[in-house]
Amino acid sequence: MVMITDRKFRRSFNVPLVFLPFSSVIKNLVKWLSRTWRFLVAFSSKFQWTVPIIRAITGSYDSTEKLDLRLIVLGPSGGGRTSIADTLLGGNKTRASTDPIKQSTKRTAVVDGREITVIEPPDILGTSLGNTSRAREALRSLQLSSPGPHAFLLVIRAPGSGMSVDQDPTQAIQGTLELFGEGVTGYIIPVLTHADRLGRRRTVDQLLEADSGELKRALSLCGQRPELVDNRPDLPPEAQIDLCRNLVERVMEIKTFKGHFVHEVHRREDYLRERLLDDMSSALAKKLGHM
Incomplete structure (x- = not known):
């Protein structure tokens, strides 16, 4: 059993001043870390130049990333x-x-x-x-x-x-x-x-x-x-x-x-590729509709 005495920690997780099982403390801590990481990922998606820096610091490279x-x-x-x-x-x-x-x-x-x-x-x-x-x-x-x-x-x-x-x-x-x-x-x-x-x-x-x-x-x-x-x-x-x-x-x-x-x-290659894909998919959809 562990007693939670830190006020900021208790307010973050709505934990009263009581004894809690140690496993509950770990579970709440993991949830808080998970929410923090999701925030960082969402933030970095808007500022993509930060992604490599965060990955380098945390060592969280995707193992499937092509070498x-x-x-x-x-x-x-x-x-x-x-x-x-x-x-x-x-x-x-x-x-x-x-x-x-x-x-x-x-x-x-x-x-x-x-x-x-x-x-x-x-x-x-x-x-x-x-x-x-x-x-x-x-x-x-x-x-x-x-x-x-x-x-x-x-x-x-x-x-x-x-x-x-x-x-x-x-x-x-x-x-x-x-x-x-x-x-x-x-x-x-x-x-x-x-x-x-x-x-x-x-x-x-x-x-x-x-x-x-x-x-x-x-x-x-x-x-x-x-x-x-x-x-x-x-x-x-x-x-x-x-x-x-x-x-x-x-x-x-x-x-x-x-x-x-x-x-x-x-950038223009990507744009033209998407335009070509849209045009060809529309033509194919019309063809399928007449079959």
Whole structure:
């Protein structure tokens, strides 16, 4: 038997100042916790951006939630875009990395029990394509990632890697924002390649310390810490696995706290899909009515 003496607790459950069985106390407490949780769920449904935060804090992820990731891998030619895409797919090379991509491609593989979809557009950040082709392939890559990518991996050569002329990270990030909209900010993960050519500057911190300010200005546009990677073709399998896992963990962080990126093309696809479903269901209903 337990005696309830706390006034606030008694008022919450209409409990008089009497002795109650301990089981009744537990039952009432469970009911109160249940009502509180329903309130939080109802509140978060109106503010969906709070759902991942609540789930992360409470650890209440649905066990049936799909363990899938959708990525768009961007980057100028020569930055190592395709080799990174191959690494993310478990080293599955379905085409020669020297073959130029003429239109966006979609590849899927199961790595460590997780389905990973990688969309690789052609060089939409460079000058090899006209503006019309760049815009079309940017939108095509979004369609292939439907209902939306969890992250954009922006693959460029690390400054000072000695690979001919350094690629401009600021220009690459600004080009990404122009093609996909300002809403993509926060979904971009800069991936700096050719770390093996940097000599002693083999960490991000060392690279930023030696930076004249250009790289820091570029990173301020997307608000994400870069990943400095060694993407040599002869990289040992163990190192490739570690590289893949590190990148996947970065994408999982974005997925947990931001969900997937939604572009206007996705919203219009959903609208047109529903309109088509309504029109076809109406036509089918009329047909059934005459049978």
